[in-house]
Amino acid sequence: MTDTTNLGTVWVVGQRRRPNGTFPPASTGGGGGLSEDGGIQQDEIDPDRSGSDGPALDPCSNPATALDWNADAAAAEAKREFERQAAERGDDGLFSREWHAFLYEDATGRVYLGPVSAGSQGTVTPDTTGMTPDNLVGFIHNHPGGGLNPSGDDWAGFDSLYGWVAQWSSGGVSRANQLRQYIIARDTTDPNSPMAIRVFNNDSSRSSDAPAPEVNPEAQQCPPA
Numbered sequence: 001m002t003d004t005t006n007l008g009t010v011w012v013v014g015q016r017r018r019p020n021g022t023f024p025p026a027s028t029g030g031g032g033g034l035s036e037d038g039g040i041q042q043d044e045i046d047p048d049r050s051g052s053d054g055p056a057l058d059p060c061s062n063p064a065t066a067l068d069w070n071a072d073a074a075a076a077e078a079k080r081e082f083e084r085q086a087a088e089r090g091d092d093g094l095f096s097r098e099w100h101a102f103l104y105e106d107a108t109g110r111v112y113l114g115p116v117s118a119g120s121q122g123t124v125t126p127d128t129t130g131m132t133p134d135n136l137v138g139f140i141h142n143h144p145g146g147g148l149n150p151s152g153d154d155w156a157g158f159d160s161l162y163g164w165v166a167q168w169s170s171g172g173v174s175r176a177n178q179l180r181q182y183i184i185a186r187d188t189t190d191p192n193s194p195m196a197i198r199v200f201n202n203d204s205s206r207s208s209d210a211p212a213p214e215v216n217p218e219a220q221q222c223p224p225a
């Protein structure tokens, strides 16, 4: 076992900032993949990615870890899409209003964004178009005024979806345990902090003081199988 294990699974899966401050490198689909210029990237394995000396496991080689990996990438994509639509409106980045999207898994295991909803400073009405108990992976929204953690209402919404997925999905409770919510916010105690993405699931502490894993804003989905 490694010394990161006691941080809980939410820290050591997906594309989260590691205890050493770095994000995991993008998966190349088992050690080899095509780079932008057509070259082969072989064996780009970070020897300390898990704090052990063993070979790094490719998160994309296992459906369970691939879902975390792809969901984090979809969250990063959502942030970019919120920012793009905010710019279209002439907003002050993500500070002018709340944005929301659900995240869904397709038949290949990739995670995609549902319809994006634009709200106001303090609220947004989610759009559930296309949602089923079996495709729902989670949801993401921003807090324009700060607030790194989910609000009470956010957790209430999460719990409602959790119960729905646990009861009606083919995977039951194990599927519900895959649900996560992402919050995009800046740390208002640090004037220079950027809008960052943080992730929470049913195992997360609901204390507002609990630090949550930060998702790589450049996260990318697993290569197509």
Ligand SMILES: [Zn+2]
Pocket: 141, 142, 143, 150, 151, 154
């Ligand atoms: Zn919220």
